[in-house]
Amino acid sequence: MPKLTIRDIAQLAGLSKSTVSLVLNNSPKVDPDTRDRVLEVMRSHNYTPSTAATALAKGRTPFIGMIVPGLTWHMVAAVNWGVASVIEQSPYEIILYTSTNEKDYSSLVERIRASGLSAGLLVVTHDQSLDPLEKLHRAGLPVALVNTLGTPSTLPSVQADNYEGTRTALRHLAELGHVRIACVQGLMAYECCQERYRGYLDGLAEAGIDPDPELTVEGSFHPPTIRERVTELLARRDRPTAIVAQNDNTAYAVMQAVIDCGLRVPQDVSVVGFDDIASSADTHPPLTTVRQPFPEMGKAAARLLLEAIDGATGDAGPVRMSTSLIVRESTARAAKKPYRRARPPAVGPDTTPRTWSGLGPNVSRNS
Amino acid sequence: MPKLTIRDIAQLAGLSKSTVSLVLNNSPKVDPDTRDRVLEVMRSHNYTPSTAATALAKGRTPFIGMIVPGLTWHMVAAVNWGVASVIEQSPYEIILYTSTNEKDYSSLVERIRASGLSAGLLVVTHDQSLDPLEKLHRAGLPVALVNTLGTPSTLPSVQADNYEGTRTALRHLAELGHVRIACVQGLMAYECCQERYRGYLDGLAEAGIDPDPELTVEGSFHPPTIRERVTELLARRDRPTAIVAQNDNTAYAVMQAVIDCGLRVPQDVSVVGFDDIASSADTHPPLTTVRQPFPEMGKAAARLLLEAIDGATGDAGPVRMSTSLIVRESTARAAKKPYRRARPPAVGPDTTPRTWSGLGPNVSRNS
DNA sequence: CTGAAAGCGCTTACAG
DNA sequence: CTGAAAGCGCTTACAG
Numbered sequence A, B: 001m002p003k004l005t006i007r008d009i010a011q012l013a014g015l016s017k018s019t020v021s022l023v024l025n026n027s028p029k030v031d032p033d034t035r036d037r038v039l040e041v042m043r044s045h046n047y048t049p050s051t052a053a054t055a056l057a058k059g060r061t062p063f064i065g066m067i068v069p070g071l072t073w074h075m076v077a078a079v080n081w082g083v084a085s086v087i088e089q090s091p092y093e094i095i096l097y098t099s100t101n102e103k104d105y106s107s108l109v110e111r112i113r114a115s116g117l118s119a120g121l122l123v124v125t126h127d128q129s130l131d132p133l134e135k136l137h138r139a140g141l142p143v144a145l146v147n148t149l150g151t152p153s154t155l156p157s158v159q160a161d162n163y164e165g166t167r168t169a170l171r172h173l174a175e176l177g178h179v180r181i182a183c184v185q186g187l188m189a190y191e192c193c194q195e196r197y198r199g200y201l202d203g204l205a206e207a208g209i210d211p212d213p214e215l216t217v218e219g220s221f222h223p224p225t226i227r228e229r230v231t232e233l234l235a236r237r238d239r240p241t242a243i244v245a246q247n248d249n250t251a252y253a254v255m256q257a258v259i260d261c262g263l264r265v266p267q268d269v270s271v272v273g274f275d276d277i278a279s280s281a282d283t284h285p286p287l288t289t290v291r292q293p294f295p296e297m298g299k300a301a302a303r304l305l306l307e308a309i310d311g312a313t314g315d316a317g318p319v320r321m322s323t324s325l326i327v328r329e330s331t332a333r334a335a336k337k338p339y340r341r342a343r344p345p346a347v348g349p350d351t352t353p354r355t356w357s358g359l360g361p362n363v364s365r366n367s
Numbered sequence C, D: 001c002t003g004a005a006a007g008c009g010c011t012t013a014c015a016g
Helices: A006-013 A017-024 A032-044 A051-058 A074-087 A102-115 A131-138 A162-175 A191-206 A223-235 A248-260 A294-309 B006-013 B017-024 B032-044 B051-058 B074-087 B102-115 B131-138 B162-175 B191-206 B223-235 B248-260 B294-309
Strands: A063-069 A093-099 A120-124 A143-146 A157-160 A181-184 A242-245 A270-275 A288-291 A319-321 A324-326 B063-069 B093-099 B120-124 B143-146 B157-160 B181-184 B242-245 B270-275 B288-291 B319-321 B324-326
Touching (some): A006 A032, A063 A074, A063 A294, A074 A093, A074 A294, A074 B074, A074 B093, A093 B074, A102 A131, A120 A294, A131 A143, A143 A294, A157 A162, A162 A242, A162 A270, A162 A288, A181 A191, A248 A270, A294 A319, B006 B032, B017 B032, B063 B074, B063 B294, B074 B294, B093 B102, B120 B294, B143 B294, B162 B191, B162 B270, B162 B288, B162 B324, B181 B223, B223 B248, B294 B319
Parallel strands (some): A181 A242, A242 A270, A270 A288, B063 B120, B120 B143, B157 B319
Antiparallel strands (some): A093 B093, B288 B324
16 A cells, blocks of 8 residues: 555545645644544544655754664663653654764764754764764754763763762761772773762762872773782782772672682672672672663753754753662671781682682681 | 755756766766766765655655664663664664563554654564564565564564574583583573573483483572572482573572572582673673674674565575573583582571672682 | 656645 | 645656
């Protein structure tokens, strides 16, 4: 069956195309009775106007472009979900673009611009220059960012409150009696990591703890490197009783290091992460962490974009979304001194069968 | 600056719109020299034809609809990535639809049909009826499925080779000397789980092992229930030395249960999962599992759809993608008898501080 | 090989 | 309140 056109509907209703178009566009000028009649004809014939024709005639498009990093993160899926849930309620559809690397990225942005297909662009940023987007925005295309790394920008954007999130984690640890609290950084080139570090420092100060520079561990993308550094940290006589990691994946490496040293999480060392990616509920023990509200961030960015498209340009700087501390089992009261002795870690690749921990004879069993 | 139209280009090149249109559509009828001239004008003025106008004139659309389950799985992100990477190379763009529940789902499909926006539909299925899609397909819209649950269907689709995957896992365990091998099922209502179970049974048979019905554990979506059932299993005198779980999340619960019983993975019990979701590399110990090639599944489905749109209707039944066994640290040689004694698990909610394992005094430390 | 004309399915002033 | 007409930016026979 060939698709019906506005001409068919007009004919069936005994009216002109113009009138049908008016009811399509909710014009108040059309008589209520004829409107109902037209609506009924459309409904009964399952009519939907052609998107292409409408777009051409109106000179605008019902699409929102969405660029996501070409990575298989939990984060991307979670943000997507949030974005989809609000766009769904709007007259727009989402066109999905994936950008894998920096090079493709600026040509992708150019392609999007040139196509003129998108009424606005929602970008889940990653480690990329924001210049192409700023240019696009200045050229008049509405843009909104889910700014995952806190990259400075004048574009409308949403990001987690990295500073407050970390402060909350510090407060939690202080309440548990921890005083020697270490921080394993992420990549300090990113603003979000700088903000989290400020949160660490200020959280310490609020708890009346003098920061010990020795307790700050430089981050790495390479988990074995993190493990190595944390192992060194734990070998100190005055080792920390708690470690805040600047993201969950780092926290995993930290937990590994604790085990490698023959210590226990959380009895000997409490560990806190940041992000709350899906797997953090399934680590052993489940990770206490600062949750980034990814779906809400997606929703907020989508709303921002929709507003910008509607011309409500409230350029109020980045929206900061509150994080929440998810207390699971990787944090506990600070151990009283004397500390359990850390075991010198094995040297070189570990070829002996891996034990789950290095518990000694005097370990209390919970049975 | 107002967007250039084909008329502008024609004028700039001193030609008619018709000719410009012909070069736009790669017609061989146009003189090579004039073609080059037109191309140059377009390039230098950064011209791109209006998608809406083209779609309207040609009567077809450059969009592929993609329905993904409204879930924040690793899987969805991984499949997306694969789909995007092949669609990117085609003239199509992806319109992203998210379906959260069954009810929305069929109305979503209807909306997609009515809009006529999509030249084809790529669906990442979940727990849903395939009827609306079959109908759509019969009505002439190309459809391709990433069939995550192996739901029977005549639609072009791709799915993991669940049967072979599990057989491979069994072979791995048999080679490690395991004989008492248990299976913790998923939800047997799903075909994929039935296929995996057949793989388990046949894998057992090929290793010359008689299946023991007592070693089949019914699945559950509720991890605590799984833990409970596995705890019972491990309390048996003739407990298994290896457990295959029908998916990674189940494997996590199984590993927990092993620890709850005071046993070790993999020294006392080897554990194998299925899926290889991202977190499985980070469990403790890292999980040996059967990897579903999600990105490749996405790519294959995208190719299938593109072919169907081009009219190459090779209705050859579902494409089965090979899995691969990822051997990590949750599997090891079968322990020799006598077995280490399982500890009776604590009753009721575990309020004592969680230890990492229940290792006794005679545990070898690897230092 | 190139151009004039009609048409794709809508919208939007403009008359009435 | 309704209709006739022109136009959105392309494509596609049809002439030449």
